Amino acid sequence: MRSLRFLLQKEFRQIFRNTSILRIIFLMPIIQLLVLPWAADYEMKNINITVIDHDHSPYSRQLISKITASGYFILQDYTSSYNQSLVDIEKDKSDLILEIPASFQKNLIKENESKLFVAVNAINGVKANLGGAYLISIIRNFNGNIRSKWIQFPRFNPELNINVVSSDWYNPEMNYKYFMVPGILVILVTLVGSFLASLNIVKEKEIGTIEQINVTPIKKYQFVLGKLIPFWVLGLIVLGIGLGISRLFYGIISAGNLFVIFGFAAVYLLAVLGLGLLISTYTSTQQQAMLISFFLIMIFVLLGGLYTSIDSMPHWAQMMTKVNPVTYFIEVMRMVVLKGSGFADIKNQFLIMLGFAMVLNGWAVLSYRKRY
Amino acid sequence: MNDVKAITVDHLTKKFGNFTAVDNISFEVKKGEIFGFLGANGAGKTTAMRMLCGLSIPSSGNATVAGFDVYHQTEKIKKNIGYMSQKFSLYEDLTVKENIRFYAGIYGKSNEFIKNKTGVVIKDLHLEKEANKLVKSLPLGWKQKLAFSVAIFHEPEIVFLDEPTGGVDPVTRREFWNLIYEAAATGITVFVTTHYMDEAEYCNRVCIMVDGRIDAMDTPQQLKKACDAASMDEVFLKLARKALRSDT
Structure with missing residues (x-):
């Protein structure tokens, strides 16, 4: 465990010394949250x-x-x-x-x-x-x-008149931003988890330091944990910043408990970090890792119900959204933030996400070869 | 020099598909010895070294490093060796002190040990002014000397150096070899691959690999005598000319 402490110390030093990563981590949520909800608006005006x-x-x-x-x-x-x-x-x-x-x-x-x-x-x-x-x-x-x-009414109305009164629950003003902002937060957390983590590991491959690590007594799991924990923490920080921004600028105050959101995000981050790790084991340069992450994130976002409703997708596409971790987090975010769902309501999603985390990380650890 | 064996290699072979990178090599290295491993590019030096470091599993044959088996006890081997690769292997975005602390820490050294020895090493390398600077700001020769000091910081039994002086100027190379001698004097066995034949002369014993096999192994003096050559350069050229494999 002592080795792990040294690994973590090193990772955090490197992350905080790299100003471009810091900028990505802190500016990305701000810009995305300030710009995207206004542009990606489905209310038809004009x-x-x-x-x-x-x-x-x-x-x-x-x-x-x-x-x-x-x-x-x-x-x-x-x-x-x-x-x-x-x-x-x-x-x-x-x-x-x-x-x-x-x-x-x-x-x-x-x-x-x-x-x-x-x-x-x-x-x-x-x-x-x-x-x-x-x-x-x-x-x-x-x-x-x-x-x-x-027009003079006849004594009784010849046509049956059914008057429908509707009331819009959970988002009474039908404000599209309430719908978009929680979803965009999910994408941000996903980017930090998969993108940054995989790039970080592949970078060590590229510059050759991973060889040096491989001849030390560091165990596979220690190296992996040393990489995952910092980005896990950063992901949660980005989520916190994002929730702060959506409260400040859009007045979105989560109807549900923040602990539920963070609890789910903690498991969700494990899953996407596992994905990042997996990408890093199959690539040897940062360019490759970047292209694969980009490709996957595009699909995740388009098939995650952020912009388009999953219910109106064809059956095969709906099946695909089921193997997309982003879908579940977007669903949970909207449920908790807008509806105030508690832990009991998101239990299924939580268990599924645990499954994702275990499969992705297990796969990644198996394919991460300390000796090759 | 006593007769304790630091490394024993017995009919070691490594195949990648049809290609035999290391072909049935056998040798022994004594404790405290500086053992030079020479060969043209692609002769199989790095592959052999990687097997001894526990990075690659041999196809056949046996080998022990620091008394541990390269098949089953790689974790124990890793605890007892230092390694410095062809590529520069320190973290450029960490300072000199942070690099030392990190590598010493993952070898399980105590904080007190790290603190005391860091001071000594930095003084020996005359890096007092640079101790808190990022490693990327150092010239290459200094980086290589620092990398060597880091590789032996945890006081391993054996240190493997894979072409440690590539691209380094002659003066710094001389200083680098002084560091190697100092390490050997403390009982660390040095296993070094190199292209520079003047460096081969500094070794206690050298072995020359050609096409994955060991072609000659002896002290530099004996090799020169046997090949009727004035320098190691000539010895190497005479032996390496027989190579069938082209430069990779």
């Missing part, structure tokens, strides 16, 4: 709409002002020619076209119905879908208002 108004009636104007007042749409163009609106779409100035036919108001009052035409530029599928849905709900709402104001 949808450009072109309105073709053939009617020019008070109703058509009312409808248009309702649309622009919703905050989701920017009235890009107000025209009375369909051809003009097509030009807008072709030039990418507009995402949506709403065509209000002539005699819109007249039909609505006299015949109790009127038709509207909506065309969507579906190149950006998400934007098109959401934009269309928003627009339709605004029109429905408008429709309801008109009817209640102007």
Whole structure:
């Protein structure tokens, strides 16, 4: 155990002497957390709409002002020619076209119905879908208002009316940042664990000091622990900094106990450090290690449910997310931070992560050869 | 010089697939001896040395280092040897003192031992001013002398030096050999590979490897006499010319 103390002393000295690593560790969480949640925002605002108004009636104007007042749409163009609106779409100035036919108001009052035409530029599928849905709900709402104001109700309502009242739990303002920030924290911790640790070990291979270590009486497990413990500590520190930043800048205060988060993170870090170690045993230069880590992290992030919902992935992709440790931590972070889940709620994820940690580290230790 | 054996090697062979890097070599090294291991690049010197250090398992044959078997007792061997490799092996981002402390610590030396001996070593190497500077700021020759001092800091029975003076100027090489003599005088056995034939003259005994086999082994004086050569350089050229393996 005394050797381990000397190894740890050396590692910490080297880490704190290397200013570029320190910068990565402390600046990365700050920048990522300050920039990413704003950019990676799925709430659709600023949808450009072109309105073709053939009617020019008070109703058509009312409808248009309702649309622009919703905050989701920017009235890009107000025209009375369909051809003009097509030009807008072709030039990418507009995402949506709403065509209000002539005699819109007249039909609505006299015949109790009127038709509207909506065309969507579906190149950006998400934007098109959401934009269309928003627009339709605004029109429905408008429709309801008109009817209640102007149209005589029959004695009983001929159509069954089911009124759905929804309340958004856990994230009542549907703030996308509440959803993103805990996920980004997970990516940060993952980077420190796998990236930095594997680079550190491979560096010793590259400069040849590992040979010297191999002829000393240091045991495999001591060397491995000496490498893992510092990055384990750093990972937890980065998580702490990240939680601080998300509280300071986004007002996100974990609904659940911080000990649950850190307890899970402690095991999670063991798993990703095992992965980092594994990468280092299969590579001999820092370049190789970097490329492999980069490749894996891309997949982990895309298949981890950070940006895209796992539930809407095809079955095979959902299977892949099950062997991705990032998935579980993102899930747990969101559960604890937003829902206030306790240890009992995340027990399954915790056990699975323990399994990951054991398999990855076991594999890494087996393939780390002290003699070759 | 007494007759205790520090290293015994008996029909040792190492094969990598079809390639026989070390082919059935046998020799003994006495305690306190400076044993030179010569050979062209690719002759198998480093492979042989790695087997003796417990870094590589032999394909066949037997060997003991400091009385321990190279197959089963590698951990014990590692405790009793020092090693300095071709590549510079200290940590450049640690200071002179920190490097000494780290390597001494992992050999299980006590804090008091480390503290006392660090002072002595730094004084011997005239590194008082540089003791708290990063190793990367030292010139190569100083680094190599420091690396040697670190390799024998824990007072091993045997120290293995793999081309320790590559790229070092003649004056520093001379100083380096003085350090080797001092170490040998304290009873440490020195096993050294080298390309420099003038250094071969400094050894008590040398063995010349050609194509994985030992071609000649004796004191430098006897070898010169046997080959009718004026210097070790000539001896080496006469023997190494027979090599079939090309430079790797």
